[in-house]
Amino acid sequence: MLIKSISLTNFRNHNQYYLECNPDTTLILGENGCGKTSVLEAIYILTRGKSFRATDPDIIKREAPFYRIELTYDNGETRVATYNHQVKTFICFDKKSRRLPKKAKHPVVLFQPSDLNLVSGSPSRHREYFDHIFSELSEEYSTNLSKYEKALHQRNELLKSDNLSRDALFSWNLLLARYGSNLHKMRQEFIIFINENLNPFYTSIAENHDLVFLKHKTELKNITESAYLKFLEQNFEKDHYLGHTSFGIHRDDFEFFFNANPASGSASRGETRSLILALKFVEAKILEEKLGEKPIILLDDVFSELDNLRRKCLINNFKDHQVILTSVEAVTY
């Protein structure tokens, strides 16, 4: 399914905006601050269900009573979202709902300039990035992760209290062990999938033949649910002293390596750009394989960050996808 058009009313700085999309590449050209990213944001809300950068009170045009965005697909289907300072409503298949229904979602690969800093980012940034990808690939991952995060929050709150018994943590330990061991397993599987694909893409972009891979740094190592639970129970005193949970999947990291060396610190600017490009190609490939539909590619201002060679690779790789890109200057592709 391809996007045919998107229209915005009172969305960010736009009073009224309408864009007709091409089946292949659509360029949104304009000065900084003219509202280009906002158009991608609206498309993202109507394909994925929520913005990649803000919540509705920030998005609604200042002083406006409501916003409305509407997307049409080439098969005639439409998706509408409205927000009036109180209620967010989606209208899909002639039905109203508070969330974008699963069957109304469409896979998307979003590429922003900040993604180019991923290699040198912190462990929490790495987790956030890959948790997002894995959640897009698997509904189970997404729901388990939010349940894990809620249980972790509750356990950490309890750990901050002075008079705490082991028993008070038991039910939270059970939940963390159940969801944590499951998420750990899924992370291991997804990483294998990424690594199978990352290197071929990387060598097709980069001039060198370095071996690149993504390492899942974890102290859990194929852990079972019962072993996970045991660790949490053993750590009671330590965690109570620290006031937070010191063991679990929330401490994992995902780190890129070139040959045997961590990419952060050793890789050049060009190499990290090629690596992130390769990662985006992998994302598109695995989304298509898992969900059976080609993702729409949203490129936000990334051309200015890439040299000619990498621009060509980007366009060439996504030539069979619908690509919507923003830029401050005319680009040739």
Ligand SMILES: Nc1ncnc2c1ncn2[C@@H]1O[C@H](COP(=O)(O)OP(=O)(O)O)[C@@H](O)[C@H]1O
């Ligand atoms: N809620 C809002 N109401 C009105 N204007 C907004 C709102 N949020 C952001 N803006 C403004 O909208 C403009 C659009 O931002 P953005 O889409 O990021 O532009 P671009 O990507 O073209 O640089 C910015 O100048 C910003 O100040």
Ligand SMILES: [Mg+2]
């Ligand atoms: Mg922008």
